[in-house]
Amino acid sequence: MWKFLMMIVVATSLSCTQKEKKACCASGPEEVSHGHHGDHSGYDMTSMHQKPVTHSADSLYNVKTVWEDNNNKPVALSDFKNTPLLVTMTYTSCEYSCPLTLKKLEAIEKKIKIAKYKNYKIAVISFDTVRDTPERFRQYMKEKNLDPNRYVFLRSKDKSKIREIAVHLGINYKEESGNEFSHSNMITLLDKKGVIAQQINGIGGDPTDLINKLVQIK
Amino acid sequence: MKTVIFTLLIFLASLASFANENQLAKVSGGSLRPFWLEPAKGYKLKKPKNVKVKSFESMKYQVTNKDFIEFLKAKPEWQKSQISKLFADESYLSHFKNDLEIKNKSSLDSPVIYVSWFTASAYCEWKGLRLPTTNEWEYMALANETKKDAGEDPKYFKRILDWYSAPMNESEVPNVGSIYQNVYGIYDLHGLVWEWVEDFNSNLVTGESRADSSFNKDLFCGAGNLAAGNKENYAAFMRFAFRSSLKGKSAIWNLGFRCVK
Numbered sequence: 001m002w003k004f005l006m007m008i009v010v011a012t013s014l015s016c017t018q019k020e021k022k023a024c025c026a027s028g029p030e031e032v033s034h035g036h037h038g039d040h041s042g043y044d045m046t047s048m049h050q051k052p053v054t055h056s057a058d059s060l061y062n063v064k065t066v067w068e069d070n071n072n073k074p075v076a077l078s079d080f081k082n083t084p085l086l087v088t089m090t091y092t093s094c095e096y097s098c099p100l101t102l103k104k105l106e107a108i109e110k111k112i113k114i115a116k117y118k119n120y121k122i123a124v125i126s127f128d129t130v131r132d133t134p135e136r137f138r139q140y141m142k143e144k145n146l147d148p149n150r151y152v153f154l155r156s157k158d159k160s161k162i163r164e165i166a167v168h169l170g171i172n173y174k175e176e177s178g179n180e181f182s183h184s185n186m187i188t189l190l191d192k193k194g195v196i197a198q199q200i201n202g203i204g205g206d207p208t209d210l211i212n213k214l215v216q217i218k
Numbered sequence: 219m220k221t222v223i224f225t226l227l228i229f230l231a232s233l234a235s236f237a238n239e240n241q242l243a244k245v246s247g248g249s250l251r252p253f254w255l256e257p258a259k260g261y262k263l264k265k266p267k268n269v270k271v272k273s274f275e276s277m278k279y280q281v282t283n284k285d286f287i288e289f290l291k292a293k294p295e296w297q298k299s300q301i302s303k304l305f306a307d308e309s310y311l312s313h314f315k316n317d318l319e320i321k322n323k324s325s326l327d328s329p330v331i332y333v334s335w336f337t338a339s340a341y342c343e344w345k346g347l348r349l350p351t352t353n354e355w356e357y358m359a360l361a362n363e364t365k366k367d368a369g370e371d372p373k374y375f376k377r378i379l380d381w382y383s384a385p386m387n388e389s390e391v392p393n394v395g396s397i398y399q400n401v402y403g404i405y406d407l408h409g410l411v412w413e414w415v416e417d418f419n420s421n422l423v424t425g426e427s428r429a430d431s432s433f434n435k436d437l438f439c440g441a442g443n444l445a446a447g448n449k450e451n452y453a454a455f456m457r458f459a460f461r462s463s464l465k466g467k468s469a470i471w472n473l474g475f476r477c478v479k
Contacts, residue, residue, distance in 0.1 A: 057302045160339075160348070160416075167335060167419055167466035168304070174420035177267075 060168055061194035065161040067125070067154035070137035075154060077123075077194060084120040084217045085190040088202055089171050091128035091181055092140040092153075101185045101202035102144060108187075108207050109150070117215040126155045127162060127173055127181040170199065189214055240285060242275035242479060243403040250357045251369065271357040276350065277476040279394040279405050280329035280413065281341060283313075283320050289341050290318055296337055303467070305336035310469040313388055327393040329411050329474035335466040338414040338475040347477035349416040352461070354478060356454070359407040361400040378453040381409045388471040412460060414475040421462040 055061040061078035069075045077085075086105065090098040105122060112120070126132040137153035140146075156162055166173055166183075173183035185202030189210050197217075198210040250269045290297050297317040301310060312332045313324045320326065333341075335349075342348050350358070360367055368374035377398075397409035407413075464473075 058304050060304070062302055062304050163417060163419075164336075164339075164466075170465070172419045172421060172462070174417070 056193050056195060058196075059194035060190055060196065063165060063168060065156060065158075065165065067156050068134060070134050070141060070148070070151075070153040072134045075152065077190075080121060080123070080190070081194070082192050084192060084197075084214055085194075086120065086122045086214075087125065087169060087188045087190060088123075088186065089125045089127060089166060089169065089173070089183065090185075091126045092132055092136055093128065093179075094181070097185055097203055101187070102146075104187065104202055104205075104207065108211060111207070111211050112215060115211070115215040120150075120214060120217075122151050124151065124153045125162070125165060126153065127166075127175070127183060128179065129155070129157050129159055129162070130179055169196075191217055240277045240279050240281065240476075243278050244275050245273065245354075245358050245402050245404070247271050247273040248357070248366070250353055250360070251367075252356075269353050271353050274350070274354055274478050276354075276358055276402070276404055276478045277347075278399075278403055280410060280474045280476045281338075282327050282394055283324060283330050284326040286330035286333070286341065287318055287320075287326075289344055293340070293344060296340060301337070305340075305467060306334035306469050307465075307467045309471075310334060310337070312469070312471070323389040325391075325393055328391045329394055329406075331388060331391060331411055331471050331474050332469040333414075333474065334469045335414050335418060335464070337469075339416070341475070342477035345477055347479050349414055349475060350478040352415045352417050352420060355407075355413065355415045356457075358400070358402060358404055361402055361404075361407075363398060364401060366401055375453055378408045382453065382456055386472070391472075411472045411474040412457070414473065415461065418461045418464055419466070421458055 055078065061076075061081065063077055066074045066076050086108070088101055088105065090101060092098075109122075126137075132153075132155045134153075134155070137155070141148060141151060141153065169186060169188050171184050171186050173181050175181055187200050187202050187205070187207075187210065188196055189198040191197045198213045200207055200210050248271060250271050252267075252269055294300060294317075296305075298311045298314055299317050309332055313321055314332075315321045339349055360369055362368035362371060362374050365371070391411060394410065395405045397406040399405050400407060
């Protein structure tokens with residue numbers, strides 16, 4: 001019997017070497033109470049197909065969650081129609097690996113600039129339903145010198161919507177005590193129809209293929 | 219004799235009521251010792267803190283094929299022929315012969331299988347419920363027939379491990395309620411099919427960076443079992459490893475779900 005159990009675990013461990021996931025900011029000094037509960041203003045998963053589906057079947061535009069952006073405006077992923085989009089998930093109080101993901105994005109931006117490609121956006125979705133407000137986003141973007149014409153920061157107060165988009169993006173995360181999050185780092189390229197075109201690890205992944213794919217999107 | 223008949227009637231009535239309705243059982247909150255995270259002797263890793271689990275209510279039974287067909291009738295967008303491939307892979311409801319009927323060898327009172335996380339979440343939402351978190355699931359599943367915490371009971375682990383190692387296939391999935399009822403009144407948390415949890419993707423597995431100090435490395439990768447605190451914890455590692463191998467659209471034959479509130 002142990003042999004059998006071993007086999008399964010070996011198989012699982014093999015599959016996990018193919019992904020790279022890294023814990024980030026597992027524990028922080030700040031204690032923030034969970035005063036807020038998610039509102040339910042987002043879309044209702046059970047009724048989402050009642051309207052005619054206009055997006056391709058594997059498009060993330062089918063996810064109807066309405067986020068709030070850094071300008072306090074409601075935004076859905078489908079609002080980026082016809083624009084290639086780089087998506088990542090993080091939270092602004094994260095001190096360890098998230099800045100590394102941003103560095104990676106910066107490097108990608110530079111290379112895309114060299115290729116003279118302009119019309120794309122970078123969306124950063126936050127895990128933090130409490131501290132990451134639009135004001136906080138704006139402050140963070142200023143601190144990190146992030147171009148508001150390129151970057152959009154998104155939040156939701158509804159934790160189930162955050163879990164859902166993370167599942168779609170293949171991002172694993174866990175809320176630790178004190179409103180900190182352990183999460184894997186992933187940068188996803190959505191094409192002009194919202195379909196996942198390429199994904200790389202936000203820290204160690206080689207961005208070459210992702211950049212090549214992006215700059216070829218007409 | 220009269221008493222016997224009376225008892226029998228009550229028994230039949232209770233059977234009938236279970237067939238119609240999946241009632242909720244109360245699970246009083248408490249503290250969950252994450253024994254599956256405890257390092258083996260000699261490992262200089264921190265012992266994990268206990269996790270607080272708030273009181274909640276759980277479906278007594280896993281959601282059955284019969285239950286799920288009701289959902290498919292009410293929400294046709296989740297039927298096999300209509301579902302978006304964003305929400306379920308091609309194995310979705312493989313044991314159905316068409317949109318609303320299961321194959322002959324399957325049973326209506328068996329747990330529904332071949333369902334993705336998205337569909338399981340949508341079903342619970344439709345019922346005004348949700349999927350349990352990993353902590354909630356592990357907490358209620360740690361109970362046996364008599365104790366809320368059977369974590370020290372060798373028989374409890376033997377039952378789980380015997381089940382994990384027994385070969386079974388989709389047409390042999392027993393009916394719900396046929397394995398055991400724990401002290402909360404909840405059936406078949408082990409022994410029937412595995413269950414989706416809301417945060418199945420919360421396991422942080424270290425892959426390439428094997429030198430990472432995260433305890434999870436010792437759980438899932440390479441010599442995970444050797445680092446285990448004790449052999450009994452193995453059953454929990456299995457579940458964590460299994461969950462971390464899933465994707466939101468995975469639909470497989472030995473994975474069902476129940477909802478909580």
